[in-house]
Amino acid sequence: MEGVQGPEGELFPIEDVREPVTVAPGAVHLPGRLGPGRQRELLAACRVWSRPPAGLRTVRTPGGVMSVRQVCVGLHWYPYGYARTVVDGDGAPVKPFPAWLGEWARRTAAAAGYAAEEAGEAGEAGEAGAAGEAGKYAYDIGLVNFYPPGARMGMHRDGDERSAAPVVSFSLGDACVFRFGNTAGRSRPWTDVELRSGDAFVFGGPSRLAYHGVPRTRPGTAPAALGLAGRLNVTVRVSGLDGPGR
Numbered sequence: 001m002e003g004v005q006g007p008e009g010e011l012f013p014i015e016d017v018r019e020p021v022t023v024a025p026g027a028v029h030l031p032g033r034l035g036p037g038r039q040r041e042l043l044a045a046c047r048v049w050s051r052p053p054a055g056l057r058t059v060r061t062p063g064g065v066m067s068v069r070q071v072c073v074g075l076h077w078y079p080y081g082y083a084r085t086v087v088d089g090d091g092a093p094v095k096p097f098p099a100w101l102g103e104w105a106r107r108t109a110a111a112a113g114y115a116a117e118e119a120g121e122a123g124e125a126g127e128a129g130a131a132g133e134a135g136k137y138a139y140d141i142g143l144v145n146f147y148p149p150g151a152r153m154g155m156h157r158d159g160d161e162r163s164a165a166p167v168v169s170f171s172l173g174d175a176c177v178f179r180f181g182n183t184a185g186r187s188r189p190w191t192d193v194e195l196r197s198g199d200a201f202v203f204g205g206p207s208r209l210a211y212h213g214v215p216r217t218r219p220g221t222a223p224a225a226l227g228l229a230g231r232l233n234v235t236v237r238v239s240g241l242d243g244p245g246r
C-alpha cells in the first residue's frame with residue numbers, strides 16, 4: 001500500500017481499500033472508519049479513563065476471570081448489569097461519558113445505515129446533511145476492553161441494555177478475529193471478520209442481540225505510529241436507563 005508522511009513523520013496508509021461489508025442483517029463492518037488522528041485521540045482518552053479511581057480492572061464473572069481488562073465511562077458494566085459506581089471494584093463513581101464519543105457513534109451508526117428516524121426522533125431542525133442524518137441515539141455508555149496478547153472474549157450477547165439502539169464498536173491497536181454469530185445461540189452459523197486499528201463495527205436491528213466474540217487477536221499487528229501494544233476495543237451503547245434509580 002502507498003504511504004504518506006504524517007505530521008510526526010510516520011508512515012500512514014493513504015487510503016483503506018476495504019469497503020463496508022454487511023455481515024448479517026443490521027451488522028456492518030466499516031473498515032478504516034477512524035483515521036490515524038482519531039485513533040490517537042481515542043487511545044489518549046482510553047489512557048485517561050484507565051487511571052484510578054474507577055480505572056482499568058480485571059472482571060470476575062460467575063464463570064471465572066475475563067482475560068480482557070476493562071474500564072467503562074457513563075455507566076459501569078458488571079456481570080450482569082449497569083451501575084453508576086464500580087460496584088465490583090473500587091466503588092468509585094464511573095467517569096462521565098463524553099459528548100464527542102456519542103457523536104462519533106451516532107455518525108458511525110448513520111454510516112452503517114441507521115438513520116435518525118429509526119430512533120423515533122428527527123434530526124435537529126435546520127440541520128441538513130451529515131449532522132441531521134447522524135441521528136439522535138442517546139449514546140451514554142463507553143465500554144473499553146483491553147486485550148493483551150493471548151486475551152480473548154467468549155461468545156456472548158450485549159443484553160444488559162434496555163435500548164434497541166445499535167452498538168457501535170471501535171478498534172485500536174492489534175488486529176483481531178471478531179466472530180459475529182446469530183441470535184439463536186453461541187454456535188454456527190457465524191462470520192469471522194478481521195477488525196484492524198481504526199475499524200468500526202455496528203450491530204443493531206435484527207442483529208442487536210446476536211452472539212459475538214473475539215477468539216484471538218494478532219499480536220504485533222498494531223500500527224507502529226499509534227504506540228499501543230495490544231488491542232483496545234470501545235463499544236458505545238445506549239443504556240435505555242434513565243433517572244436516579246438506574
Ligand SMILES: O=C(O)CCC(=O)C(=O)O
Nearest residue numbers: 143145158178214233235
Ligand atoms: O472486542 C471486541 O471487538 C468486542 C467487545 C465486546 O463484544 C463487548 O465489549 O461486549
Ligand SMILES: [Fe+2]
Nearest residue numbers: 156157158212
Ligand atoms: Fe459484546
